[in-house]
C-alpha cells in the first residue's frame with residue numbers, strides 16, 4: 001500500500017491510497033482519481049513530506065533588521081554600563097557637583113545624575129560639558 005499526497009486543480013490537498021506507484025499512474029492516466037472536495041480529476045502528485053524542504057535558509061530580511069537592532073542595543077547597553085561604572089552617581093546634585101568640578105573645588109571625576117534642561121543649559125553657558133545620556137529602560141531601575 002502506498003499513500004501519496006495529491007493536489008487537485010482547485011488546490012485541494014488530499015491523500016490517495018494506491019497499491020503501488022504503477023497503480024497511481026494508471027488511475028491518474030484514466031482520470032480515475034477525483035478530488036474528494038470538488039471532484040476534479042486534474043490531479044497532480046506532491047512530493048512526499050520528507051522531501052519537502054521547508055526549512056528556511058537564514059532569517060528573512062525583517063528578522064535580520066531586528067537582529068541588527070538588538071546588536072546595536074546591546075552595544076549601547078555596554079557603553080552605558082561603562083559610563084555608569086566610571087562615573088559617580090550624584091543624583092539631583094548633578095549641576096552643583098558639575099560646577100564644583102569645573103571650578104576646581106573638588107577632584108575631577110566623572111559624574112552622572114539628573115539635571116533639568118534649564119540646569120543643563122546654564123552649565124553649558126558656563127562652559128561645562130553636559131552629555132545627555134538616554135538610558136535604556138532595562139537600566140533605569142539600577143540607577144535609582
Ligand SMILES: [Zn+2]
Pocket residue numbers: 008009010011012035036037038039040
Ligand atoms: Zn479539489
